[in-house]
Amino acid sequence: MHILEFEKPIAELEGKIEELRHLTDAGDVNIADEVGRLQVKVDKLLRSTYAKLTPWQKTQVARHPDRPHALDTIKALIEDFTPLAGDRCFGEDQAIIGGLGRFRGQSVMVLGHEKGHDTESRLRHNFGMAKPEGYRKAKRLMEMADHFQVPVLTLVDTAGAYPGIDAEARGQAEAIARSIETCLDIRVPFVSVVIGEGGSGGAIALAAANSVLMLEHAIYSVISPEGCASILWRSGENAKDAAEALRLTAQDLHKLGVCDGVIPEPLGGAHRNPDLAMQNLGTAIDTAFADMAGIDGGVLRAKRRDKFLEMGRAGLA
Known part of the structure; x- marks a missing residue:
């Protein structure tokens, strides 16, 4: 497992536990008591470390290469998932996965950013x-879901929209704006979860939902800390300062009313216990959809629009 800088003391203890377990497995000596003592120490250190993560450290956790991504979440929570490809204008983009499936017996349209786990x-x-x-x-799949009255679930995990020349030539900003417009226009229950990194317009293009949830160690911001630092300080070395200033943690955004709920992660982050993370995520999604059950489509649409219009008004009053 990839070890983050602030996790090194924890990793050292876990390495000692593995060494002792290897000796026990070899039958050389019974050291179960010592292993148990060290495990208690690891749990205590994990708890204390993750209870006081800085915004920059949370950014690192949100980007952890072993963290469950959209396809992992779909595999864990969505039955009979059928991928749907193409925009009917240019081609297919595998950075966003989309398709129909069943979430706890209910048909849903699922969309999510997929980062991938290895180089390929x-x-x-x-x-x-x-x-x-x-x-x-x-946009096409959300409109399809609206037509067939199927709830929409989106899984946000992106550093941002691709900034290449070819993307700009094909109308990147307009495509993002149309996707946001569609998010605000559909009349079906809509839940969005930031499962890792929610960056800029590339994230909100899938996240203008009735219920916006965030995993405990996810982040969500208008720009990456590195991008912010390069603009304000002319140096990426100030990324830690930018992370503090951006108020990008789930806890900060919940207080500000940008997200509607924070989903607890297993001790040490979702990458340490993906199964428990998926269980918590599934429960939160189920609750969010249940809260919208029976509400008229026009009301859902109006509430969604009002929710985003209200953001920031309290600070202007």
């Missing part, structure tokens, strides 16, 4: 950074 899959999915065809596909 990261290149195939363009590190989760979608081009215009990705957002146009999202």
